[in-house]
Amino acid sequence: MTEQAPPAPLVPPSAATPPPAPRRRRRLPLASPLTRRILAVNVLAPVILVGGLFYLDRYKNELIAADLESLRIRAEMVAAAVSEGAVTDNGLALPELSAQQARQMVRRLAPSARVRARLFDPQGDEIADSRMLLSPNVAIQVEELPPPEQGWFAKIFRRIYNFVTASGLGADRLPVYRERTRPHATDFPEVVQALAGESGSMLRRTRDYRLQLSSAVPVQRYKQVLGVVMVSSSGEDIAQSLFKVRLTIFQAFAFALIITIALSLYLAGTIARPIRRLAAAADRVRRGRGRRHPIPDLTARGDEIGHLSGALRDMTEALWRRMDAIEAFAADVAHELKNPLTSLRSAVETVGRIQNPGQQRKLMAIIQDDVTRLDRLISDISDASRLDAELSRAEAGVVPLRPMLEAMVEIYRDTGAAHGVRFEIEAPPGDLLQVVGIEGRLGQVFRNLLANALSFSPPDGLIGLRARRVGASVEVNVEDQGPGIPENRLEAIFERFYSERPKDEKFGTHSGLGLSISKQIAEAHGGAITAANLVDSAGEVTGARFTVRLPAAYPAAPSGLR
Numbered sequence: 001m002t003e004q005a006p007p008a009p010l011v012p013p014s015a016a017t018p019p020p021a022p023r024r025r026r027r028l029p030l031a032s033p034l035t036r037r038i039l040a041v042n043v044l045a046p047v048i049l050v051g052g053l054f055y056l057d058r059y060k061n062e063l064i065a066a067d068l069e070s071l072r073i074r075a076e077m078v079a080a081a082v083s084e085g086a087v088t089d090n091g092l093a094l095p096e097l098s099a100q101q102a103r104q105m106v107r108r109l110a111p112s113a114r115v116r117a118r119l120f121d122p123q124g125d126e127i128a129d130s131r132m133l134l135s136p137n138v139a140i141q142v143e144e145l146p147p148p149e150q151g152w153f154a155k156i157f158r159r160i161y162n163f164v165t166a167s168g169l170g171a172d173r174l175p176v177y178r179e180r181t182r183p184h185a186t187d188f189p190e191v192v193q194a195l196a197g198e199s200g201s202m203l204r205r206t207r208d209y210r211l212q213l214s215s216a217v218p219v220q221r222y223k224q225v226l227g228v229v230m231v232s233s234s235g236e237d238i239a240q241s242l243f244k245v246r247l248t249i250f251q252a253f254a255f256a257l258i259i260t261i262a263l264s265l266y267l268a269g270t271i272a273r274p275i276r277r278l279a280a281a282a283d284r285v286r287r288g289r290g291r292r293h294p295i296p297d298l299t300a301r302g303d304e305i306g307h308l309s310g311a312l313r314d315m316t317e318a319l320w321r322r323m324d325a326i327e328a329f330a331a332d333v334a335h336e337l338k339n340p341l342t343s344l345r346s347a348v349e350t351v352g353r354i355q356n357p358g359q360q361r362k363l364m365a366i367i368q369d370d371v372t373r374l375d376r377l378i379s380d381i382s383d384a385s386r387l388d389a390e391l392s393r394a395e396a397g398v399v400p401l402r403p404m405l406e407a408m409v410e411i412y413r414d415t416g417a418a419h420g421v422r423f424e425i426e427a428p429p430g431d432l433l434q435v436v437g438i439e440g441r442l443g444q445v446f447r448n449l450l451a452n453a454l455s456f457s458p459p460d461g462l463i464g465l466r467a468r469r470v471g472a473s474v475e476v477n478v479e480d481q482g483p484g485i486p487e488n489r490l491e492a493i494f495e496r497f498y499s500e501r502p503k504d505e506k507f508g509t510h511s512g513l514g515l516s517i518s519k520q521i522a523e524a525h526g527g528a529i530t531a532a533n534l535v536d537s538a539g540e541v542t543g544a545r546f547t548v549r550l551p552a553a554y555p556a557a558p559s560g561l562r
Contacts (some may be wrong), residue, residue, distance in 0.1 A: 035264075035268035035272050038267055038272075039261065039264045039265070039268070042260050042264040042267075043257065043261065043264070046256055059242070060238065060242060063238045063241055063242070064203065064211070064213070064235070064238060067213050067233070067235070067237070067238060068201045068203070068213055068215060071115065071201065071213055071215035071233060072199060072201060072217065074113040074115055074215075074231055075115075075199075075215045075217040075230070075231040076199075077109075077113070078105075078106065078109050078113065078117055078217075078229045078231060079217040079218065079219045079220075079229040081105055081109055082097075082102050082105055082119065082219050082227070082229060083219050083220060083221055083226070085101060085105055086101035086102040086105055087219075087221050087226060089221065094224070095221040095222070095224065096226070097121065097219065097226040097227050099121075099127045099128070102119050102127065102128050102227070103119070103127065103128040106118070106119050106128040106129070106130050106229075107128070107132075109130075110130030110231070111130070115231040115232065115233050116129075116130055116131055116231065116232050116233065117129075117130045117229060117230070117231045118130070118183070118229070118230045118231075118232075119227055119228070119229055119230075120185045120191055120195070120227055120228045121227050122195065122226065122227060124184050124185030124191070124192075124195065125185075126182070126183045126184070127227070174203060174205040174211075175202075176204065176205060177204040177206055177212040185228065188202065188214070188216065188230060189202060190202040190214060190215065190216040190230065191216045191228050191230050193216065194216035194217055194225075194228040194229075194230070195218065195225060195228055196225075197218055197220075197223075198218075199215065199216065199218070200215070200216050201214065201215045201216075202214045202215075202216075206234075210234060210236065210239070211234065211236075212232065212234060212235065213233055213234075213235055214230055214232035215230070215231055215232075216228050216229070216230040216231075217229050217230075271305065274298055274301075274305045274309070275305065277296050278295065278296060278298075278305075278308065278309060278312055281294070281295045282295070282312060285316060294313075295312045295313045295316050296309060297309060297313065298310075299313075328496075333381055337377060337378075340370040340373045340374050341370075341374070343366065343370050344367060344370040344371065344374070347363045347366045347367045347370070348367065350363055351363040351367070381513070391524045394438045394441075395438075396437055396525075397436070397437075397438075397439065398436060398553045399434065399435050399436070399437050399438075399442055399553075400432035400433065400434050401432070401434070401435060401442070401467060401474060401476060401550075402427050402432050402433045402467060403432065404439070404443060404446065405425060405427075405446060405465050405467065405476070406425060408443070408447065408450060409423045409465070412454075418454065419454070419459070420459050420460055421457045421459075421460070421461050421462070422460070422461070422462045422463070423462075423463050423464075423465065424462060424463070424464045424465070425464075425465045425467075426465070426466040426467070426468075427467040427468070428467075428468060428469070431469070433467050433468075433469070433474045433476075433552075434474075434553040434554060435474050435550040435551060435552055435553050436525075436553045437525040438525075441521045441524075441525075442521070442525070444517070444518070444521065445518040445521050445522060446476070446548070448514040448515065448517065448518045449478040449518065449546050449548070450463070450478065452514065452515065452546070453479075453480035453482070453544075456480055456482030456483065456544065457480045457481055457482055458481060458482065461480065461481040461482070462480075462481055463478070463479065463480050463481075464479040464480075465477070465478055465479075466479070469552060470549070472551060472552055472555065473527070473549050473550060473551055474549070474550050474551075475547060475548070475549045476547070476548045477546070477547050478545070478548075479534060479543055479544070479546075480544055481542060482543055482544055483541070484533040484542070484543060484544050485531055485533055485544050490530075490532065491531075493515055493531060494515050494516055494518075494519045494531070495516060496513060496516045515529075518548075522548055525550055525551070526550070526551050527548065527549050527550035527551065528549050529546065529547065529548050529549075530547050531544065531546050531547075532545050532547070533545070
C-alpha cells in the first residue's frame with residue numbers, strides 16, 4: 001500500500017520560473033593567483049639567466065686586454081717612426097728630438113693607426129697632439145662627434161643599458177678621464193712611467209661612463225729617452241661588441257620569454273580555469289536549489305583535474321541519491337508509524353465507551369500489540385538511520401566467516417530458538433573464509449538471514465549454510481525448506497518495510513527492515529546479497545536461498561590455519 005503524494009501547490013508563472021542568472025564578468029588570466037604563481041615560477045629562471053648576461057666580466061676583460069695590447073703595438077710603431085724621422089744626430093752632440101718634424105709625423109701617423117697620438121718631451125710638456133690642427137694664426141682641436149641621436153625610446157633604453165653595464169661592471173670604480181687645456185705628463189701615470197723608460201697602459205672612464213684606453217711608449221735613441229708617445233682610443237668598440245652579444249642573447253631571451261609566458265598561460269588555463277569552473281559549479285550546487293546546477297564533465301582530459309571532475313560529479317550524484325533515500329525513508333517511516341498509531345488511537349477512543357470486560361480485554365491486547373509494534377519499529381528505524389554513520393566511522397578488520405557461522409548455529413541449538421529445525425554447515429576444511437569488514441554488522445546480516453529462514457522453515461526442516469570461495473570473493477548461501485518467495489518479489493523483499501510473512505504468524509511481529517538493512521550492510525562492504533528459489537527436478541519450489549557475496553581478505557587461506 002503506497003501513499004499518494006499531495007498535489008503540488010499552484011504558483012504563478014513568475015514564481016515558478018527562476019530569474020535569469022546574472023552574467024559573470026570574464027576574469028583576466030592574471031587575476032588568478034594560481035596563474036600568477038605559474039608565471040612567476042616559469043619566468044624567474046630565464047630572467048635570472050638573462051640578468052647574468054650583463055656581467056660578462058671574462059669576455060669584457062679579454063676585449064680590454066686585447067685593445068690595450070693593440071694600442072701598445074701601435075704606440076711602439078709611432079714611437080719607432082718618430083725616433084727614426086724626427087731625431088737629429090750629428091754624431092758629436094747628444095741626439096735631440098725635432099719638435100716640428102715630430103708634430104708632422106704624429107699628425108700623419110695617428111689617423112692611419114685610428115688612435116689619438118700625443119708626444120711629450122723629456123720635461124713632460126706636450127709638444128704634439130694628433131687632434132690639434134695648426135694654422136698660421138691659431139691651433140684648432142679636432143673632436144670626435146657622438147653618434148647621431150636616435151628616437152626617445154632607443155635613447156632611454158641606451159641610457160638604462162649604459163647605467164646598468166657601467167655600474168654593474170665596475171666602471172664607476174675607474175679613474176675619471178679629464179681633458180686639460182695644457183696637458184702635462186704628470187696628468188697621466190702611464191706617461192710618467194714611460195719617461196722612466198718603461199711602457200705603460202691605463203684604463204679610465206669618461207663622465208658618461210664610457211671607457212677610455214691609453215698606452216704610453218718612450219721614444220728612445222741609444223737607450224736615451226727623448227720623449228714619450230701616448231696613444232689613446234675610446235672603448236666604444238668594446239662597448240659595441242658587448243652590446244651586440246647582449247642584444248643577440250636578449251633577443252633570444254625575449255623570444256624564449258614570450259614562448260614561456262604563452263605556455264605558462266596555456267598551462268595555467270588548463271589548470272586554473274577548469275578548477276575555477278569546478279569551484280563555481282560546486283558553489284552553485286551549495287547555494288542553489290534543485291538539480292539544475294550540474295558539475296562540468298572534464299573526465300575526457302584523462303588527468304588529475306579530469307579525475308577531480310569525475311569525483312565531484314559522483315559525489316554530487318551520491319549526495320542527491322542520499323537525499324532522495326533520506327526523503328523516501330522519512331516518508332516510509334511516517335507511513336509505517338501512522339498505521340499502528342491510527343489503530344492505537346482508535347482502540348484508546350473505543351475502550352472508554354464500552355463496558356463489556358471481554359471486549360475491553362481485546363482492545364487492551366490490541367493496544368499492547370500496537371505499542372510493542374511501535375517500539376519495534378522505532379528500534380529498527382533507529383538502527384537503520386545510524387547504520388551509514390556507523391559504517392563510515394567503524395574500523396574494518398579481518399573477519400573469519402566460518403567460525404562466525406558455526407558460533408551462530410551453536411547458539412540457536414543451545415538456546416532452543418531453532419524449535420526443532422536442523423542446521424547443516426558446508427565449508428572447505430582448513431579455510432577460515434576471511435573477509436575484510438565490521439564483525440558486528442556482518443554478524444547482523446547472517447542473524448537476519450537465519451531468523452528469516454527459521455520463520456519460514458517447517459517443523460523438523462533443514463537450514464543449510466554453504467560457504468565457499470568464488471574467485472576473489474567468499475560466497476555464503478543460506479537455504480531453507482519453506483514455501484519460497486514469489487517470483488515477482490525476489491527484488492522487492494529487500495525494500496524497506498516490505499514484509500512477506502508466513503500466514504500463521506501474528507501481524508506486526510516484524511518491521512520489514514531486516515533484509516533491507518542486510519543488503520545495505522553487504523553493499524557497504526563491497527559485496528551483494530541476492531535471493532532465489534530452490535526447485536526440484538519437477539520444477540516445484542522447495543525453499544528459498546539467500547546468497548551473500550563479500551570480497552575475500554586473502555586469495556587463499558593462510559598456511560597453518562586449520
